[in-house]
Amino acid sequence: MLGDVWLWVAVEWAPPTYLEFYARGGFDAPTVVALLVAALVKAALLWLILRAPAPGPLDRQAKALRRLLYLAVAYTLVLWYPIALLPDAVDAVFQLALWTAIDVLYLLVIRWRSRMLRAAAGAMFAVELAGMANELLDELDLPELGPGGIVELGLVLGGVAATIITVVGQRRDGRWSRGTLAAGWLSVGVYALVIPFNFLFERISSGKEAVLVMMGAVGLVGTVWIAATARELPAEGRPADLPPVRRRVIRVAVAAVAVLPVIALIHPEQTPHLTYTGWSMDCYDRPRFGDLEPAEHDAAFLCRARSTEGGVPPMFPDSLSDQAILAYGRALCRTKDRDEQEAILTRAGSARPAGGADPWDLVYVCPEIVGATHPELLRSSTETETAYTAHIAEENAKCRDPWPRTKAVAQATAKYFLFADGDHGYLVHDPGDEAADLAAEQAMDKVYDDNALIGVAGSAVLIGHVEDVSDLCLTVKAFRTAPPRRTAGWDQVNEVPIVSRSGRLAVPEMGEGGDVGAGAPMPNLAIAGKGRYRLRVYVRVDDAGQEHHLVVAFPGASRKRLELKP
Incomplete structure (x- = not known):
């Protein structure tokens, strides 16, 4: 009252x-x-x-x-x-x-x-x-x-x-x-x-x-x-x-x-079990299928199905039981396109039915179906690492040194991997420079200033690619003096200045688990220590559409840009 x-x-x-x-x-x-x-x-x-x-x-x-x-x-x-x-x-x-x-x-x-x-x-x-x-x-x-x-x-x-x-x-x-x-x-x-x-x-x-x-x-x-x-x-x-x-x-x-x-604490079968859910830290690990015991596969799928990683809604609502989610997951495995998946997820009450379900999530509940089209998803971490290493080695073997008889003080040849959806190119830079990040940004801004597709900014040079490719063959060589120009057989040859403030000039390599960078160790091109250098960049595209780059570095005080071959 x-x-x-x-x-x-x-x-x-x-x-x-x-x-x-x-x-x-x-x-x-x-x-x-x-x-x-x-x-x-x-x-x-x-x-x-x-x-x-x-x-x-x-x-x-x-x-x-x-x-x-x-x-x-x-x-x-x-x-x-x-x-x-x-x-x-x-x-x-x-x-x-x-x-x-x-x-x-x-x-x-x-x-x-x-x-x-x-x-x-x-x-x-x-x-x-x-x-x-x-x-x-x-x-x-x-x-x-x-x-x-x-x-x-x-x-x-x-x-x-x-x-x-x-x-x-x-x-x-x-x-x-x-x-x-x-x-x-x-x-x-x-x-x-x-x-x-x-x-x-x-x-x-x-x-x-x-x-x-x-x-x-x-x-x-x-x-x-x-x-x-x-x-x-x-x-x-x-x-x-x-x-x-x-x-x-x-x-x-x-x-x-x-x-x-x-x-x-005893739940009826139609209520969701919350022992392995989207808020569990294990969900962020995303264990590989081959690393799990058979009894753990269903739990891994439930974790992914209820995951809110990245701030997106879960694939299925928490009101669904584990059994219902597993049944919907197996039904998703048998769909032929995204429209069928969207219909199933809509029926299940999903907050994001248009997103569908990805093979790397479904592999936990139907490995026999997903594995037929994506066998790599069935591998363990060790098998994946072995296959990845073998793939990189195979790709590196496809690249050859364009100057095999001209030995440099330091040199390397490898496949350089770019972003799959396109990339500006690759850097030759001084990673020890305090302003390395700023120099890289400035070089990227200048890469399209002329048709040479080379951006120069102090201790960083960004070299673009001619064709729309996701990887290219790269050879780097460091000399104590300028080598002969040898422009025959190349589509473009340009020479630009670069400075090393820490005594290093390097090309980025692929990090652990990374997808971008050189597929093999790259040498230090600043063989004379700190100071000014010249970079001569050779570019050509072969009949198969593979792009080849040769980067020659040597000490030089000149700050001019030279177009040796258009």
Whole structure:
């Protein structure tokens, strides 16, 4: 009746400032229902928390434990908000100090009736406190005990183990009622519920606020157990056991809390399995078909089918199950053209049906079909590297030195590979020059200034290609003096200046996995060290359409461009 603000404050016991964080536009119907149900649950649990302490004498250690336990209850209900206004490190120090004292008193006050059980309790308490200490180190920007994810998991598991062993100790002690022990076991169930909840929360498409509200209400079970532990500390006047009917109800509730999280993790076959998805880092590796075991092929296709690499939508929506995606993938393998693929992807609800599916993705689900037309996709990484090396060597062998009898100080002949969709040409440059990138850009801008297709800019010369080719045969030779011109048999011969500021002049080579550059190691053409050089560039195209280049370098101070043969 009073609106969302008052409903939130009444149920969540939190200032309305937190309302904006969870529901800026107001509550939807499921959240309102969850808040009303949570109000009843929390009212019942609060009644259990605020029951008066049991009468009876207490020694000094038991009194201290009771006060600290009630302080932990007060923190959960009230004190968390004013402490949250302080730096996070203050909260971490308070929690560590409080639970260190409580755990030590647990070891002293509870009658464990077994040295092994007491030692096990001490070990579990130490693990729990180590997790809290790690949080404090994180808040203080100090080196942590270990990776955050591992320590956080250890904290959760340590908390579960510490709670279990404490409840076992209370049962062996005999002071605490069945209701208190049941609250302890229920708090263990809440811990077990937190793990799958955190795992599934990011995948909940709607109703997040309702789930958070109910989780907050259920989380008070642990506070009920702490308050009941403090209330029943006196050895005399032990509360009477619960009636049989109430005991059965509590057992059913404990079993439900323990079993329901496990059931929530079991998906029906029509829902998508999210163990290998587009957000997995493995998807960016794109393993080759030949490197995977047969059992891994389907998972690799699912990864590619759900991948959002490059910011593009996935091939299939997350609403489809793994089985459905695999079936659609095999159907895509049997299509004859892109139109059929688009129809299948549209039927599957794809966000990009016009993109179709590529053979290197489909090979994982139908290798027998894709391999018939693209056998290279079936290779392993080793086989691919071997085939690639053999291909480069074969291409290099097709190129011959046009001046075989004229030996230079340094020389090499190889196939130079350009971009498949066209390239400006190749560079002869000084890679050690501080302005190497700028010189390369300027040379590229000047490459079309005249018909010679040679751009000159200080320490970089970009040599263009005559024909529309994707590769050419390149020979480079470095001489100490200018060799004879020998222009016969060449279509173009030009001579241009270049400077080496670091003592190097090189032609780019193909890098590891690269597609552009010389297919073999290229020598340093600046054989006289730093200084000015001349480049004489010979170009011709044979009857088969293969383009051949000869680049001759030698020291020379002239800055003129010479056209030796048009």
